[in-house]
Amino acid sequence: MTLSPLNIALWAINLETPLKSLADWIEITSHRMEQAKEQGANLLLMPEYVSEQWMSFAPAGIAPDEEIPWMATQAADAIDQLKGLAKTHEMGLLAGTFPVAIYTKDEVSDSPVNDNSGYYNRAHLFLPDGRYITQDKLCLTPSEQDPQAWCLTPGSKVKVFNWQGLRIAILICLDVEMPALSSLIADHDIDLILVPSMTSKLAGYNRVFGCAKARAIELQAAIAAVGPIGATRFLGKKRQNQTSAAAVYIPCEESLGHIGVATEISPADTTVGQGPLIVAKDVPFAEIRRLRNGTAEVWPGAWDADHIFVEEE
16 A cells, blocks of 8 residues: 555643633644644644643633542533544644543443543544544653542553554653553554643653654654643642643654654753744655554564573673
């Protein structure tokens, strides 16, 4: 199959932008999609926990362990409206992540029932053809496992799907740091990995984005990563600050320009306006796939270490 280049927009949201309601957030998101489309983007990628910005209109007195459940109450309305945006703007939208309640099926009626057992940190991808694809975070941070704070449940599967002739997966923040996950998907012929992230410190940014670049090399794929910048205000006070940026990494090969970077901006902990919006134009998936299929300089393919043993002396 002949692959057309893809233009990927990345929006490092400014969390300090105050919101009055979910409708306010939807309107801003729609405007950013319009701007991205004007720059030729086929897909807009937003950060992990975009719902952190929703805390600017959260009810007063909400406790830390009530924040995720409250965000999840906004999810259904957000999903319905975001589906419409993908069709309206005729482009893909990975609306970052926001939590959803875990549902199971009633054994009698086979209808979905909230079993009240927890919440997933879920990425939400809306495609202009009407598809809605989700991915749950697989490896949780300590704060995401804290019963006194953002206590979440890890997902259990990685989804690989097709769009625009590409094989795509989503790895959320810490998930892209896990070599075991990279090894798991290495023989699935991945063209693109989308990485919504959220990191409070510069060290966290460097872990996520450094590993994203490593994944581009070891998987011979493009990796698009973005995180939020700044701090949300809740009842007049700033919450935890976030440090991040946006980038699209590609394999470090001569035909791709040697350096393994399609586009990137420097990390920051403060920004202006709605936050940076950058577009990686004409990401060369056809050439990346050609390299992955045997013409890369030294890449051995989806190599595993099953035949290697560790010897301690």
